Amino acid sequence: xxxxxxxxxxxxxxxxxxxxxxxxxxxxxxxxxxxxxxxxxxxxxxxxxxxxxxxxxxxxxxxxxxxxxxxxxxxxxxxxxxxxxxxxxxxxxxxxxxxxxxxxxxxxxxxxxxxxxxxxxxxxxxxxxxxxxxxxxxxxxxxxxxxxxxxxxxxxxxxxxxxxxxxxxxxxxxxxxxxxxxxxxxxxxxxxxxxxxxxxxxxxxxxxxxxxxxxxxxxxxxxxxxxxxxxxxxxxxxxxxxxxxxxxxxxxxxxxxxxxxxxxxxxxxxxxxxxxxxxxxxxxxxxxxxxxxxxxxxxxxxxxxxxxxxxxxxxxxxxxxxxxxxxxxxxxxxxx
Amino acid sequence: xxxxxxxxxxxxxxxxxxxxxxxxxxxxxxxxxxxxxxxxxxxxxxxxxxxxxxxxxxxxxxxxxxxxxxxxxxxxxxxxxxxxxxxxxxxxxxxxxxxxxxxxxxxxxxxxxxxxxxxxxxxxxxxxxxxxxxxxxxxxxxxxxxxxxxxxxxxxxxxxxxxxxxxxxxxxxxxxxxxxxxxxxxxxxxxxxxxxxxxxxxxxxxxxxxxxxxxxxxxxxxxxxxxxxxxxxxxxxxxxxxxxxxxxxxxxxxxxxxxxxxxxxxxxxxxxxxxxxxxxxxxxxxxxxxxxxxxxxxxxxxxxx
Numbered sequence: 001x002x003x004x005x006x007x008x009x010x011x012x013x014x015x016x017x018x019x020x021x022x023x024x025x026x027x028x029x030x031x032x033x034x035x036x037x038x039x040x041x042x043x044x045x046x047x048x049x050x051x052x053x054x055x056x057x058x059x060x061x062x063x064x065x066x067x068x069x070x071x072x073x074x075x076x077x078x079x080x081x082x083x084x085x086x087x088x089x090x091x092x093x094x095x096x097x098x099x100x101x102x103x104x105x106x107x108x109x110x111x112x113x114x115x116x117x118x119x120x121x122x123x124x125x126x127x128x129x130x131x132x133x134x135x136x137x138x139x140x141x142x143x144x145x146x147x148x149x150x151x152x153x154x155x156x157x158x159x160x161x162x163x164x165x166x167x168x169x170x171x172x173x174x175x176x177x178x179x180x181x182x183x184x185x186x187x188x189x190x191x192x193x194x195x196x197x198x199x200x201x202x203x204x205x206x207x208x209x210x211x212x213x214x215x216x217x218x219x220x221x222x223x224x225x226x227x228x229x230x231x232x233x234x235x236x237x238x239x240x241x242x243x244x245x246x247x248x249x250x251x252x253x254x255x256x257x258x259x260x261x262x263x264x265x266x267x268x269x270x271x272x273x274x275x276x277x278x279x280x281x282x283x284x285x286x287x288x289x290x291x292x293x294x295x296x297x298x299x300x301x302x303x304x305x306x307x308x309x310x311x312x313x314x315x316x317x318x319x320x321x322x323x324x325x326x327x328x329x330x331x332x333x334x335x336x
Numbered sequence: 337x338x339x340x341x342x343x344x345x346x347x348x349x350x351x352x353x354x355x356x357x358x359x360x361x362x363x364x365x366x367x368x369x370x371x372x373x374x375x376x377x378x379x380x381x382x383x384x385x386x387x388x389x390x391x392x393x394x395x396x397x398x399x400x401x402x403x404x405x406x407x408x409x410x411x412x413x414x415x416x417x418x419x420x421x422x423x424x425x426x427x428x429x430x431x432x433x434x435x436x437x438x439x440x441x442x443x444x445x446x447x448x449x450x451x452x453x454x455x456x457x458x459x460x461x462x463x464x465x466x467x468x469x470x471x472x473x474x475x476x477x478x479x480x481x482x483x484x485x486x487x488x489x490x491x492x493x494x495x496x497x498x499x500x501x502x503x504x505x506x507x508x509x510x511x512x513x514x515x516x517x518x519x520x521x522x523x524x525x526x527x528x529x530x531x532x533x534x535x536x537x538x539x540x541x542x543x544x545x546x547x548x549x550x551x552x553x554x555x556x557x558x559x560x561x562x563x564x565x566x567x568x569x570x571x572x573x574x575x576x577x578x579x580x581x582x583x584x585x586x587x588x589x590x591x592x593x594x595x596x597x598x599x600x601x602x603x604x605x606x607x608x609x610x611x612x613x614x615x616x617x618x619x620x621x622x623x624x625x626x627x628x629x630x631x632x633x634x635x636x637x638x639x640x641x
Contacts, residue, residue: 089547102538117546
């Protein structure tokens with residue numbers, strides 16, 4: 001068994017649409033130890049969700065994994081059959097989706113939808129499963145769990161429904177919880193409650209979390225490590241402190257610049273990242289961020305930069321870093 | 337819920353009353369009358385007949401008399417079928433049509449729902465295309481063509497099935513097939529589109545993420561959500577189909593209610609026109625209430641008020 005709970009190496013995944021192949025993931029590598037929280041940050045279409053879904057074998061048609069290795073808890077995901085995957089889903093690896101309003105089936109009771117997953121993966125009978133469901137509802141902080149079991153999703157608020165989704169996800173005490181923008185559809189006070197609940201449950205149950213979000217505020221508080229994705233690539237990876245205090249990719253810098261600050265004067269405008277995301281059908285030859293980059297050089301438009309290690313953990317793919325590295329080596333040579 | 341049903345029944349009575357009134361006056365506005373045969377009868381005889389059936393009275397009086405009668409459940413005496421009441425005619429003919437119609441609907445649901453679901457799950461494949469072609473043909477081809485083709489192949493060429501009457505179970509096969517073709521095609525199309533819609537819903541993704549097999553997610557999570565449009569369609573369809581089809585009954589010589597609908601109109605059999613129309617309207621209204629109640633059981637979000 002490897003030292004990592006999740007180890008994704010050089011994952012390549014494409015959507016084969018009628019308009020052509022869309023390379024959603026280009027050599028994505030990520031890893032995560034047991035009990036760690038990894039944040040995946042990036043704008044829409046950067047491949048955050050696709051990465052996470054592929055780990056559960058839930059890649060949507062017409063997407064297909066075309067290369068790389070996905071290891072999870074001793075399983076080689078890309079080699080597993082659908083039947084084998086079903087045993088893992090909802091059991092060792094669970095997911096919470098973005099919109100709790102539509103993620104629960106409207107025609108079944110909360111109790112039914114929780115006991116379903118309990119009975120699927122354990123030997124519990126109906127009664128024991130209901131007992132477990134009540135326990136889970138209490139765990140996720142829902143009042144009057146007995147009453148909720150017999151209620152339908154439409155009778156619950158958004159925040160409550162997300163708690164129910166978390167209860168479903170945690171039903172079999174998974175090793176890994178994927179949270180796909182779990183708070184985007186909720187209002188701000190509820191967001192904070194849900195994030196707090198997730199951290200609390202992580203401490204209690206010791207699972208690892210992959211947090212997918214485009215909200216840097218969310219990852220700053222929760223995550224041990226952060227992967228910044230852009231156009232199907234991890235452009236920067238590091239500890240949370242590395243990313244926030246020593247961002248080295250121009251895209252990460254731009255993201256951080258665009259966070260509103262309390263210390264700023266009232267009428268200061270936010271600093272956006274100019275331009276729009278790349279057309280994934282016709283990706284540019286070089287660095288995908290180059291057309292929007294403030295420090296774009298000639299080589300950026302031609303060739304994709306390799307990763308540069310900044311510390312043992314922190315690395316980034318940017319020609320500027322390569323240039324610095326090269327100059328440093330030259331200087332050392334000169335000194336010698 | 338009880339309150340809702342009471343309210344619906346009250347509304348149903350008003351609806352049926354309105355249907356009866358409109359039919360009564362429209363029917364009398366149409367030129368002609370029950371005793372205008374090709375061989376002219378003497379004016380005296382005609383006057384005597386008119387008097388016997390109360391047709392000599394002013395229209396308003398005929399109307400009030402008729403309405404009083406229906407309140408007592410009496411649909412009157414058939415003008416054309418000597419000595420038979422409309423109640424008797426409906427009482428003997430309806431069970432025949434209902435049996436064939438009921439079987440046809442059952443067949444249509446049992447064929448249409450699975451076919452539509454399969455087409456949705458295999459969308460874009462050969463199977464999907466075959467089902468689409470089948471259902472389009474089923475909707476486009478009129479029933480008399482279907483009846484004729486069935487008769488030609490199954491009776492004339494293969495000699496398997498009888499072409500008329502209702503002597504044995506074999507007699508039922510062709511009429512039921514002919515009646516079921518259109519609804520089964522329509523249901524399969526409805527089912528396909530609503531299933532495609534449901535499959536794209538977030539809760540189906542949740543079902544997969546739980547580790548449920550495809551079969552369980554279809555049967556448990558998709559079907560119940562996707563069936564609603566079919567249920568909506570089934571209400572009026574059932575009312576129409578169990579009251580018989582003129583064409584199918586004529587072609588297979590079935591003594592059903594469908595022939596009476598048309599026969600009563602061409603013969604200006606006023607009480608029978610009224611009777612069959614009110615009967616169909618009542619069935620229709622009842623079916624709609626039943627559909628609404630069924631909704632409530634299928635989808636708990638629906639609030640009957």
